[in-house]
Amino acid sequence: MQGIMIQGTSSDVGKSLIATAFCRAFSNEGLRAAPFKSQNMSNNSYVTKDGCEIGRAQGIQAEAARADASVWMNPILLKPQSEQHAEVILLGKAIDSLSGKSYRETFYEKGLKTIEEALQLLEAHFELLVIEGAGSPVEINLKDRELVNMKVAEMADVPVILVADIDRGGVFASIIGTLELFTEEERKRVAGIIINKFRGDIGLFEDGVKWIEEKTGIPVLGILPYLNDHMIDGEDSLSIQPFARKTGDGILDIAVLRPPYISNFSDIDPFYYEEDVSIRWVRHLSEIGTPDAVVIPGTKSTIHDLRYFKEKGLADWLVWYAEEGGYITGICGGYQMLGRNLIDMAGTDTGSPVEKEKGLNLIPADTYFHEKKKTLQVKGRLHPSIELGMRESLDGYEIHLGETLLENECSGKRLLLLENGEEEGFYGREGKLIGTYMHHIFHNDEWRGGWLNSLRKQKGYPCKDPVPIKALKDEKYNELAEHLQKHFDWEKLKEIIFNWRKQNEMA
Template identity: 65%
Template sequence: MKGIMVLGTASDSGKSLIATAICRAFANEGIKAAPFKSQNMSNNSYVTMDGKEIGRAQGIQAEAAGIEATVWMNPILLKPKSDQQSEVVLLGKAQEILSGRGYRDSFYEKGIETIRLALGRLAEEFEVVVMEGAGSPVEINLKERELVNMKVAELADIPAVLVADIDRGGVFASIVGTLELLPPEERERVQGVIINKFRGDLSLFEEGVEWLEDRTGIPVLGVLPFLENHMIDGEDSLSLPPSAYKDGLEIVVLKPPYISNYSDIEPFYFEPDVSIRWAARLSEIGSPDAVIIPGTKSTIRDLQYFKREGLDNWMRSFARRGGYIAGICGGYQMLGEQLADPLGSDTGSVHCREDGIGIIPAETTFSADKKTVRTVAKLVPSIGRDIIVQGYEIHLGRTAATHPHGGQSLLLLEDGTEEGYYGKDGRVIGTYLHHLFHNDEWRNCWLNWIREEKGLPLQDTIHIRSLKELKYDELAEHLQNHLDWERLKEIVFSWRKHHEMA
């Protein structure tokens, strides 16, 4: 197998973005590359064509590489449900809920076996595998049974590069400290260092590069300037995009503690007149034109959090005033009247019930089996807009209307069944369809309803997909302009030969 492992000195150092750029750069040169992260911990997930669930970062990296994402690219996904427990998704299917200790004690051998299987499948189909580590490779308390950093590079027998975030400060200590804590055989795999998120005059860091190379004996392959507005979906809450303020409409996104699939919001950042404000408390709400409640990995717990913060009362008042409200997946469930968890699949406590916010006349019942599926649908004809939408569903609950005249469905699925909720002439909508607002025609339609009511100019449709393809190319170009690309390729393709001769 030929490949490269992208390690980081810490979480959010930019591993995912750099791996995405490498995938695109290889693809642009006609090299068939696949992304890989053996174990991902994230609630921002991605559904493959065959209805399996993987980390969103690997789904995006596969898009950048021009290939279809599969479970072999992220065989183990951990989805946090609380501070102590995570759902284990193995080869795209939810298996069990384990504590950190339980996972570490009982899952290691199965994890190694699954990783070997996945690497073998990728080696059969691709020329290069672009691997991504997690956090730091020198978490001493976890290292003995880790499943994602140097152990995986060893299994695949590939070299590694170490990425450090200079924007957060302490870059010299983070690089030298990481290398010092690696045992000699692992340090030997680190063939290059990448300094990421640099701001200012690059010439001012030339002495820093020389010092690092003299101190470590490892070449600095490049210093990458901070890249604004890259439009590449983040992996976890550390990558949550910031609030953005513009003249025009303001959308508040309620931020639950266990937020999932926040990439649902990202297309709004590319609308010329739409501000996004993330709010977790009543004091952060402001006076928005619309509110979106995104998905969550722990619906009832996050609903209880919103209640403690007084956001449920504010939402009901906002709805009475005619405000625009959209709930996606867990947000849709919260907007209903009742949530029932008879098996404890959402909360961990059987027979749990919770009153919803009560804006949508519906009740959700959580079940043991998770639904993960790619979906194509169209707006229900009575809405009066002939719009086809695509997305994916990831959820345990099933939501049913409790009052037949309290609104109507939002979507008509390909099999003829109806889904979601549409009420108050579009002012209240709810759906299980993640990436609803990635559908450009629908997003433009919804925003123009709000613009028209506010007396603002209507806008033309922004085509996100074509913009995203341009962003992948810009990202690859950014990498190649500031990194010794030819040297990185030499590391990838010459490692095994040089390693065997050593």
């Protein structure tokens, strides 16, 4: 198998972004490349065309590689539900909820077998794999039964590139420390080093490169400058973009409530590219301010996170804000919170059967949590009862356990009419109160533009055309690949990849 594995000295060093760049760069050279991450831990997920769930990073990397995303690219996905438990997604479907200890004790052999099968299938259909590791590859307490770093590099028999984040400091110690904790055989597999998130004059780091190469005997293949506005979805909550505070006349202030078990936070990403929109992530009532609109995103545990909002005073504030005519949009778990009651008879949302919780009572609806999760890509239009003059269809995806049942005679309307004929979501108070299960609804340019223009009109600001997010996305993949190749020894990387087997066979 030909390929490369990207490991990092810690979490959030930029492995996913670099893997995405590799996927597009290889695709641009005509190679059939595929991403692979054996085990992902993230509540930011991606729904494949056949309705299966994988880590969002691998779905995005597949897009960059111009390949259809499949479960074989991320055979194991762990979605944290609490401090101790995570939902286990195997080959795209939820199979269990396990504690960390139970997972290590009962799942290891099954995981290895599934990973081996996935690698074989990908090798049969692609020319090259871009494999991503997770966290640090030298966590001593986990290393004996790990399923995602050097064990996978050995199974695939590919060289490893080690990525270190210079922005957080301690880059020399993180590189040397990681290499020292590898076994001798593992260390031999490390064929290159990348210094990521560099700020300033790269020329000032020449002595640093020389020291690293002399100390380790491993070439530094690239020093990648810190990259803003790359538009590539993050893998987990560590990747949530920082506050986009913008000030001055004509700025719309949008507060996004951040629950502890936030999921699919990429729903918010398009707002970062609207010049007159300021995004604030809010955890506490003291941070809420006087926003022009509030978005309640998805969550892996709606009831737990609703209780968190109640404890912090945010739930009562939302009810007051709605009564004062504020704009509120709830997506997935946020939509469920807006209703009257949440009933978890099977314990799939909380882990405890027969759990019930009062909702915000802003929408006349009750949510029932079922054992089987709904995962599918969806497409539709605004419901015919909503007269907003929007012509474009809307597309996104659904990932949820709960079913939200609206009263037949409610004071609002349904938001969407899907292609399969189903009515979806809630539209009330002339668009000031919206709930939907459609993730990425704000990635639809016409809808996002119309929603923002309603805020602008209320504030007395002029309307604007939306930023064409969908058209820009593919351009950004190319820009990312070009950025990497400009600051990277690309020919040396290909030499490492394509000579690896030959060199090891001779050895």
